[in-house]
Amino acid sequence: MLKKKSVRIILLIIVLAIIGGGGFLGYYRLSRIQGTKQEEIINKELKNTTAATKVIVYTQDRAFKNEIMNEVKKEVASQKIYMEIQPIEEMDSDFSKWDKVVIFGTVQSSEPPGNSRAVIEEHLGDKKMGIFLTADSGVWSHQPEDVDVFASASKNENSKVFKEKILAFIDNK
Structure with missing residues (x-):
């Protein structure tokens, strides 16, 4: 018993x-679920101007990313840069109309969100693509060797670094 x-x-x-x-x-x-970012356009009047740099940012709605994007938008607003901010879930693999494509997402289950990995692999070596990922560990554990990525943890002390790296990528022609 x-x-x-x-x-x-x-x-x-x-x-x-x-x-x-x-x-x-x-x-x-x-x-850890990331929200869907609402579309935003910065410097809308520059859309059809050939003198403006055309930038698209695919990102997610999360406090850390929103804080960084708010700082990036402030900087871009005073420059000749047309910028669209789109949800990363709607990433398009056609980069032809963009001078710079920024992928700013979070690694979950060892992969970036949505179809971004397929788009990244399709555009290996394309200098107009910049990849900025947040991850708890600070790294993308399944990062392909040929992909240049800035990855770091979503910590307040890293927000300035993300902002500066994204702006430097946009400004680098």
């Missing part, structure tokens, strides 16, 4: 541990 009771207690502990672990992992995943 005592043996049956011990087995039941052990099984109950195992079941509770599995449920608790699953709940924690579920909460962790949900807390």
